[in-house]
Structures are given as C-alpha cells and as structure tokens.
Amino acid sequence: xxxxDRLTPNKSILDKLxxxxxxxxxxxxxxxxxxxLLSLPISHKDGVQLTFMExxxxxxxxxxxxxxxxxxxxxxxxxxxxxxIALALQIGGLGVMALGTLIWIVLGKKIxxxxxxxxxxxxxxxxxxxxxxxxxxxxxxxxxxEFIGFIILGTYYLTYFDSALQAYYHGFFxxxxxxxxxxxxxxxxxxxxxxxxxxxxxxxxxLIIAGAIGFPVLIELKEYLQISQEERNxxxxxxxxxxxxxxxxxxxxxxxxxxxxxxxxxFFADKTWHxxxxxxxxxxxxxxxxxxxxxxxNEFTTQTQLFLSSxxxxxxxxxxxxxxxxxxxxxxxxxxxxxxxxxxxxVRIFGREIEEEDLFKAVVVTLLAMLxxxxxxxxxxxxxxHLSLNSIIFEVSSAFGTTGLSMGITNELSNFSQILLMGLMxxxxxxxxxxxxxxxRGKTKDRYRYPKEKINIG
Amino acid sequence: xxxxDRLTPNKSILDKLxxxxxxxxxxxxxxxxxxxLLSLPISHKDGVQLTFMExxxxxxxxxxxxxxxxxxxxxxxxxxxxxxIALALQIGGLGVMALGTLIWIVLGKKIxxxxxxxxxxxxxxxxxxxxxxxxxxxxxxxxxxEFIGFIILGTYYLTYFDSALQAYYHGFFxxxxxxxxxxxxxxxxxxxxxxxxxxxxxxxxxLIIAGAIGFPVLIELKEYLQISQEERNxxxxxxxxxxxxxxxxxxxxxxxxxxxxxxxxxFFADKTWHxxxxxxxxxxxxxxxxxxxxxxxNEFTTQTQLFLSSxxxxxxxxxxxxxxxxxxxxxxxxxxxxxxxxxxxxVRIFGREIEEEDLFKAVVVTLLAMLxxxxxxxxxxxxxxHLSLNSIIFEVSSAFGTTGLSMGITNELSNFSQILLMGLMxxxxxxxxxxxxxxxRGKTKDRYRYPKEKINIG
Ligand SMILES: [K+]
Ligand SMILES: [K+]
Numbered sequence: 001x002x003x004x005d006r007l008t009p010n011k012s013i014l015d016k017l018x019x020x021x022x023x024x025x026x027x028x029x030x031x032x033x034x035x036x037l038l039s040l041p042i043s044h045k046d047g048v049q050l051t052f053m054e055x056x057x058x059x060x061x062x063x064x065x066x067x068x069x070x071x072x073x074x075x076x077x078x079x080x081x082x083x084x085i086a087l088a089l090q091i092g093g094l095g096v097m098a099l100g101t102l103i104w105i106v107l108g109k110k111i112x113x114x115x116x117x118x119x120x121x122x123x124x125x126x127x128x129x130x131x132x133x134x135x136x137x138x139x140x141x142x143x144x145x146e147f148i149g150f151i152i153l154g155t156y157y158l159t160y161f162d163s164a165l166q167a168y169y170h171g172f173f174x175x176x177x178x179x180x181x182x183x184x185x186x187x188x189x190x191x192x193x194x195x196x197x198x199x200x201x202x203x204x205x206x207l208i209i210a211g212a213i214g215f216p217v218l219i220e221l222k223e224y225l226q227i228s229q230e231e232r233n234x235x236x237x238x239x240x241x242x243x244x245x246x247x248x249x250x251x252x253x254x255x256x257x258x259x260x261x262x263x264x265x266x267f268f269a270d271k272t273w274h275x276x277x278x279x280x281x282x283x284x285x286x287x288x289x290x291x292x293x294x295x296x297x298n299e300f301t302t303q304t305q306l307f308l309s310s311x312x313x314x315x316x317x318x319x320x321x322x323x324x325x326x327x328x329x330x331x332x333x334x335x336x337x338x339x340x341x342x343x344x345x346x347v348r349i350f351g352r353e354i355e356e357e358d359l360f361k362a363v364v365v366t367l368l369a370m371l372x373x374x375x376x377x378x379x380x381x382x383x384x385x386h387l388s389l390n391s392i393i394f395e396v397s398s399a400f401g402t403t404g405l406s407m408g409i410t411n412e413l414s415n416f417s418q419i420l421l422m423g424l425m426x427x428x429x430x431x432x433x434x435x436x437x438x439x440x441r442g443k444t445k446d447r448y449r450y451p452k453e454k455i456n457i458g
Numbered sequence: 459x460x461x462x463d464r465l466t467p468n469k470s471i472l473d474k475l476x477x478x479x480x481x482x483x484x485x486x487x488x489x490x491x492x493x494x495l496l497s498l499p500i501s502h503k504d505g506v507q508l509t510f511m512e513x514x515x516x517x518x519x520x521x522x523x524x525x526x527x528x529x530x531x532x533x534x535x536x537x538x539x540x541x542x543i544a545l546a547l548q549i550g551g552l553g554v555m556a557l558g559t560l561i562w563i564v565l566g567k568k569i570x571x572x573x574x575x576x577x578x579x580x581x582x583x584x585x586x587x588x589x590x591x592x593x594x595x596x597x598x599x600x601x602x603x604e605f606i607g608f609i610i611l612g613t614y615y616l617t618y619f620d621s622a623l624q625a626y627y628h629g630f631f632x633x634x635x636x637x638x639x640x641x642x643x644x645x646x647x648x649x650x651x652x653x654x655x656x657x658x659x660x661x662x663x664x665l666i667i668a669g670a671i672g673f674p675v676l677i678e679l680k681e682y683l684q685i686s687q688e689e690r691n692x693x694x695x696x697x698x699x700x701x702x703x704x705x706x707x708x709x710x711x712x713x714x715x716x717x718x719x720x721x722x723x724x725f726f727a728d729k730t731w732h733x734x735x736x737x738x739x740x741x742x743x744x745x746x747x748x749x750x751x752x753x754x755x756n757e758f759t760t761q762t763q764l765f766l767s768s769x770x771x772x773x774x775x776x777x778x779x780x781x782x783x784x785x786x787x788x789x790x791x792x793x794x795x796x797x798x799x800x801x802x803x804x805v806r807i808f809g810r811e812i813e814e815e816d817l818f819k820a821v822v823v824t825l826l827a828m829l830x831x832x833x834x835x836x837x838x839x840x841x842x843x844h845l846s847l848n849s850i851i852f853e854v855s856s857a858f859g860t861t862g863l864s865m866g867i868t869n870e871l872s873n874f875s876q877i878l879l880m881g882l883m884x885x886x887x888x889x890x891x892x893x894x895x896x897x898x899r900g901k902t903k904d905r906y907r908y909p910k911e912k913i914n915i916g
Pocket of ligand 2: 523524525639640641747748749860861862
C-alpha cells in the first residue's frame with residue numbers, strides 16, 4: 001500500500017485491512033449506524049412500534065440502496081426517520097461508490113504498468129491529488145444531478161400536492177431515491193400514482209440511469225461536455241465507458257422489446273401503444289437496479305416476472321449505485337462464450353484485447369452468483385412454502401440485484417429468509433467477487449488482488 | 459483426418475463431416491428411423507391412433523434415452539412397438555456411446571502429443587485395431603450387464619406376474635430401460651409398484667449406475683477385475699475415471715442427504731427410516747439420468763423438485779448413456795471457482811494438472827446450458843401459462859438432463875413446447891459443446907476441435 005495509505009484518515013487500521021475488507025467494514029458500520037438511527041423513537045411515526053428485524057431490514061435495504069421493505073415507509077417513519085433513510089441512501093449509494101472508486105483508482109494505480117487493462121480511464125494515471133479531486137468531482141456531479149432532479153420534480157409536484165412544502169419534500173425524496181437507485185418511496189405505492197404521467201417517469205428514468213450507468217461514465221461524459229468542439233474529435237472514451245454503456249443500453253432496449261412481446265396479449269392487451277411503451281420502458285430501466293415501479297409486479301405474467309428476475313440478477317454497471325453481477329460481467333461472459341465458440345484465442349472488443357484474468361473473473365462471479373441464487377431460492381422455498389415460486393425467485397433476484405422490486409412477499413417471509421435477503425443485498429452491493437475475497441487471506445491473495453479487483457468494485 | 463478415416467464405412471461422407479456433425483447426423487437418422495417404425499400400425503395396440511407429434515416425441519425421447527412420454531407406453535404400443543422402443547434405447551444409449559467413444563478415441567489419438575490431458579486412459583494410446591476391439595468390448599460389457607439384469611429381474615418377477623413370459627418380458631424391458639438409463643416403463647407407473655421392494659430397486663440402481671457412470675470407467679473396472687492381485691497394486695486408474703466416479707458418488711451422497719433433509723417433515727414424515735432412505739436413494743440415483751422412479755414427483759415439496767431439477771441439469775458422466783452438462787463439467791466448474799478464489803494459477807487434481815482449455819470448456823458449457831435453460835423456461839411459461847412454474851422447471855431440467863422424470867405435464871404442453879423439449883433432449887444427449895460446434899465451420903474450428911472435444915462427447 002505504502003504511498004497510497006497517506007490518503008486515508010486512519011493508517012493503523014488501513015495497514016491491517018485489505019481494500020476488500022475495508023469496503024465490507026464500511027457497509028457493516030453504515031448498516032449498524034443506520035439501524036441505530038432508525039430504531040430511535042424520533043424516527044417513528046406516533047404510535048408505531050417496529051421490531052428489531054423490521055428496523056434492521058430497513059437499514060440494510062437503505063444502506064445497500066435496495067428498496068425492499070417489510071414495513072410501509074411513509075406509514076412507519078417520521079419525517080426525521082425518512083430523512084435518515086435518505087441519508088442512508090446517500091451513504092450507501094454515494095459513499096460506497098466514492099470509497100469503491102477510490103480503492104479502484106488506487107488499485108488501478110498499482111497496476112499502472114499493465115497495458116491491456118479493461119478499465120483504462122484517464123483517471124487511472126493521475127496523481128494522488130488528482131484522485132482526491134476526482135472523488136470530490138464525483139460527489140459534485142451526483143449531488144448536482146440530485147439537486148436538479150429535486151428542483152424539477154419538486155416544482156412539477158406543485159400540481160400534485162396541496163402545499164409547496166409537501167411538493168418539494170416529495171420531490172427531494174423522489175430525486176434521492178431515484179438517483180441513488182434506492183427504490184424507497186414515500187407515496188406508499190412507488191411511482192404507481194404517476195403511471196400516466198410520462199414527464200415524472202422520464203425524469204425518474206434519467207435519474208435512475210445516471211446512478212446506474214457507472215460513475216466513470218459520468219465523469220468522462222462531463223469532461224466531454226466541458227471541452228471544445230475540436231478537442232471532442234480527439235477525445236477517446238475509455239473501454240470501460242464504451243463497454244458498460246453499450247451493455248447497459250443494449251440490455252435496456254432488449255428488455256423493453258421482450259416485455260412488450262411477453263405482455264402483448266396480457267397486461268398490455270387493453271393498453272394504448274404509448275401506455276405499453278412507457279410501462280415497458282420504465283420497468284426495463286428500473287429492473288437494472290432502480291427499484292421504483294409504475295405498476296404492481298403481480299400484474300405481469302409469470303414469464304415477464306422470470307425475465308425481469310434475470311435482468312435484476314444482471315444488475316447495474318460496476319462503480320455505480322447498483323448491484324447484481326454487473327452489466328460488464330454479463331458482457332464479458334457473453335464475449336467469452338462467443339469467442340470460445342468461434343475458436344478465438346484472444347478476445348478483442350473496441351480494438352482492445354481483454355485480459356484473460358478479467359474474463360475468468362466475470363465467469364467466476366456469474367457461476368457463483370447462480371449457485372448462490374439457486375441455493376437461496378431452494379432454502380426460502382423450504383422455509384416459506386406457502387409463497388409462490390415465482391414470487392420467491394423474483395424477490396431473491398431483486399435482493400441480489402439490490403433492485404428492490406417486489407411482488408409483495410417481503411414482509412411475509414420468515415426471519416431466516418429475511419436474514420438471507422439481507423445477506424444477498426450486502427453481497428449484491430459489495431460485489432460478489434469482493435465478498436469472496438474478503439474471506440481470502442495470505443500470500444495468494446496479494447498475488448491476485450490488484451488485477452482481480454479492477455472491474456467489480458462499487 | 460487421414461488415417462483415421464479408413465475405419466469408417468463411408469469415406470466420402472466422412473471426409474465432409476466433422477466428428478461433431480457425424481454424431482449429430484447419427485441422432486437425426488436414428489430419431490427419424492425410430493419415428494418411422496413407431497408410426498407403423500403394427501407398433502400400436504389395437505384401436506390406438508397416435509398423432510405425428512406423439513410418435514415423434516416418443517421416438518426422440520427413446521433415441522435420446524430420456525423417457526419423457528406424451529402417451530402411456532404400455533397402453534399405446536404393441537409388443538412389437540415396445541421392442542422397437544427397446545431397440546431405440548439401445549441405439550440411442552449404446553450406439554451413440556460407441557460412436558462417441560470411437561470419435562473420442564480418434565480425437566484422443568490426434569492429440570496424443572499433449573501430455574496434460576484430463577482424459578488419459580490407456581485406450582487413447584492404442585492402435586486402430588485396438589480401438590475396434592475396445593468398442594466391441596464396450597458392447598459386450600453393456601450387453602452382459604443388461605443380460606444379467608434381465609435374468610435377475612425376470613426371474614424375480616416370477617413372483618409378481620402370472621406367466622413366465624410376462625415376467626421375463628417385463629424383466630427384459632426393465633433391464634434395458636434401466637441400463638440404457640432410458641426411463642421408459644411398461645408398468646404404467648414406472649417403478650412405483652416396487653416402492654416397497656428394495657431388491658428390485660437395488661438391482662435397478664446398479665443397472666442405472668452402470669449406464670450413467672461412463673463407459674471408460676466400466677472398461678477400466680473390467681480390466682482391474684481381470685488382472686492378478688500383484689498387478690492390481692500397480693494399476694493406476696485414469697484421471698477421467700477418478701474424477702467422474704468421485705463426482706458421481708459425491709453428488710449421489712449429497713443428493714441423498716439433501717432429499718432426506720428437505721422431505722424430513724413432509725413426504726418422509728409418516729415413513730419409516732428405511733422407506734425414507736430408499737425413496738431418497740432411488741430418486742437420487744435416478745435423477746442423475748435414469749428417469750425411473752418409485753414415487754409420484756408431485757408428492758415431493760417444491761424445494762425438493764427444484765433441487766432434483768438442479769441434479770438433473772448436471773446429469774450423468776461423459777461417455778455414458780446420460781445427458782445434462784455432465785458430472786465432469788460440474789466438477790471442473792467447482793474446481794475452477796475454488797482455484798480462482800484461492801488465487802492459484804494452476805489447477806491440480808489427483809496430482810495432475812488440468813488444462814486451461816478443459817476448464818474453459820466446462821465453464822462455457824455450464825453458462826450456455828444455464829442461458830438455454832432459463833430461456834426455454836420463460837418461453838414455455840409464456841406458451842403454457844396454466845402449468846405451474848415448478849413443474850415447467852422440472853420438465854425442462856429433465857429434458858436437458860435426458861432424465862425423463864416428470865411431474866406429469868409432458869402431454870399437457872403445447873406443440874411448440876414439446877418441440878423445444880425434443881431439442882433439449884437432443885442437445886442434452888449429444889452434449890451442448892458438440893451441439894455448439896456443429897454450427898461452427900471453417901479454419902478456426904479445426905484449430906480447436908480436438909482438445910475441445912475430449913471431455914464432453916457421449
Ligand atoms: K434499488
Ligand atoms: K433417462
């Protein structure tokens with residue numbers, strides 16, 4: 001670590017912890033603090049009594065920016081409590097993204113001599129001062145997006161709410177929840193009240209995408225927008241930005257089309273074309289990691305619920321506020337299969353060669369996630385046999401993808417099943433590879449730590 | 459190909475076909491001939507009219523030794539028809555195994571210079587005459603096993619049936635169905651009539667294992683039994699035999715225990731310990747690929763149905779009569795994950811280093827199979843929405859694993875779903891990698907064909 005450590009406030013702890021353990025510790029502390037704050041009577045509405053499990057589940061769900069809930073947020077928590085949840089979303093979404101990015105950059109720095117890296121942004125080659133500046137920049141970008149969302153939604157909500165206070169209060173929470181991909185709502189029915197308000201949906205879609213597309217993409221986009229026309233012609237986006245953005249939007253378009261097809265004769269049968277389009281677009285966007293919805297998931301057919309489960313399982317981009325195996329992991333797995341089938345030894349994309357190590361990583365993450373997914377589904381089915389299999393598959397995918405969409409069974413689950421979901425949310429948020437390596441100590445770990453971390457953190 | 463081609467009857471066709479395409483062609487022809495024979499009026503019972511789809515499905519199910527049925531075999535087919543099914547099971551199970559082994563050996567021959575191969579039996583280094591002898595030996599071993607099974611079961615069935623003819627007729631079909639892992643039955647209820655007859659179950663278990671454990675294992679075991687005591691001390695079993703056998707029996711034991719746990723308070727609640735043990739043991743064995751059962755799968759809980767689905771998805775050993783991703787593939791995937799997590803560059807097992815190429819192959823097969831599995835489940839759910847999700851997952855796993863266990867929905871499926879299942883049975887039997895490479899033409903194919911084929915054929 002040597003030089004890098006000077007960046008951090010507590011050198012003595014950092015000396016003993018690997019970046020992986022640091023990020024896990026961060027979540028653990030954040031969840032504990034959030035649980036403590038949310039258990040205070042001042043956080044609850046008058047007369048509301050929450051159990052320890054309810055508070056803990058809410059805290060973990062908020063810190064992992066998932067949005068699964070066992071109690072109705074607006075009915076249970078006071079305005080103070082709701083601000084605490086918004087704060088937890090910020091800490092969970094941005095704080096960890098900052099920490100993740102910081103570590104990622106530090107790690108990027110450490111492997112600066114390797115030429116053929118997947119993630120190769122300009123930031124990687126900057127000085128320590130540059131890294132600090134970058135994290136600050138990231139905060140500014142996200143906070144600016146949240147602020148713009150707050151102003152637009154709050155002002156627009158003046159037509160929906162009686163008082164300006166109410167409108168901006170709802171606008172504030174909605175913007176934070178959308179941008180951090182938190183998935184929490186204080187309407188009591190997610191964005192269902194706005195099922196026919198395409199403007200609200202459009203703003204939410206933009207905010208959700210901003211959070212889920214990956215922070216390095218936002219930074220590169222910001223740089224691109226700040227430079228002159230001539231410089232833009234020379235500007236080369238990083239492989240990371242190209243690959244994650246392409247995968248993100250291809251999955252979005254694919255999902256949009258598949259849902260339209262699967263529901264054509266079902267939920268969309270009595271809808272107009274623009275209703276069908278927006279229902280499909282919004283749910284496609286939110287299934288990446290957002291968690292807000294404009295409809296009851298039970299209204300979809302089983303096939304769409306299964307399809308959405310697979311989309312949630314894939315999740316959002318790395319170094320974003322989302323979870324799941326990550327879009328990049330999915331893309332690398334597909335690239336790996338195609339390359340292998342076509343008999344190519346070297347895998348190239350966008351004129352760059354992808355390192356074997358990165359492909360392995362993607363494959364291990366995917367296989368482990370599937371193994372974990374299937375095991376948890378079987379255990380929850382055994383524990384909560386009265387719940388339908390599709391609702392359990394949906395719920396488990398949602399937790400691992402830190403998505404927060406639900407068919408409404410979260411509070412019907414047994415305590416142990418809820419604990420499993422909390423575990424999945426944390427693993428989904430931290431990243432399955434990070435999680436795996438947090439158990440791995442000793443020499444071999446060091447040998448691999450740097451290259452292996454460079455895609456999936458955050 | 460050069461020298462190897464002289465082995466085969468039709469050089470002109472073989473010149474144009476890769477081994478992969480040859481094995482696919484073999485199945486296509488076998489299924490067509492079986493469908494033709496089973497569509498003859500002489501194959502049907504008096505007054506029975508079968509549709510084209512019913513005949514085709516039966517033919518594909520028989521040739522792929524799956525055992526899924528859309529009509530009740532004993533009620534629909536005449537004794538002639540049932541003998542045709544038994545013949546199709548032989549052709550599907552043994553013929554393809556012979557062909558697969560032949561190609562595998564030929565391929566093994568071609569890569570004779572590579573030292574670190576996973577499959578490294580003595581057979582690989584033998585002459586062409588030795589290969590012919592080996593395939594003959596294989597037939598003798600399997601036919602001997604079937605004959606012994608026939609004699610034991612037929613004689614034992616004298617206590618069950620009124621006439622010796624009936625007893626030996628049932629014994630014959632039961633032995634063929636078990637050894638080829640065909641999964642067909644002429645009792646009308648699989649082995650349910652023998653749910654309390656542990657002797658019949660025990661014989662069936664032995665026959666099923668003989669077919670599913672992989673032909674190279676049987677040959678090595680035969681050689682081991684034929685040599686003297688002193689020679690046995692020197693005898694080294696091949697890595698292939700060690701790895702497949704270990705995986706096979708570990709999965710069997712694991713499955714036995716998991717089913718006992720999952721059904722402890724459910725199906726086994728009112729059973730004695732030996733009933734529970736035998737129900738669990740038999741279903742664990744048969745889920746590898748056998749397809750016979752001593753109980754209605756609907757009596758299991760959803761969690762056990764899901765667990766069995768995963769076991770069927772894994773399937774039997776390579777170069778066996780079974781399907782699925784294969785036990786070896788599963789073992790390599792687990793080894794790959796563990797090695798990667800523990801940071802080892804080189805993967806060793808039983809003192810041998812496993813080639814990267816084999817690990818890649820295992821990973822690609824597993825990922826592709828999962829992708830295919832999930833897609834087919836979604837499509838069948840969309841086509842046959844009235845069927846329960848667990849029964850669809852069970853059916854799809856059973857088809858891909860060429861297992862033949864069913865929750866009874868096969869004949870309720872729409873035509874297109876049945877066509878999808880036929881496709882899965884064929885892919886499951888041929889092997890997913892073989893299937894994948896059958897589309898792949900040109901230079902790149904040649905470069906990779908040999909090493910890539912060496913595990914999964916058969
Ligand atoms: K979320
Ligand atoms: K079978």
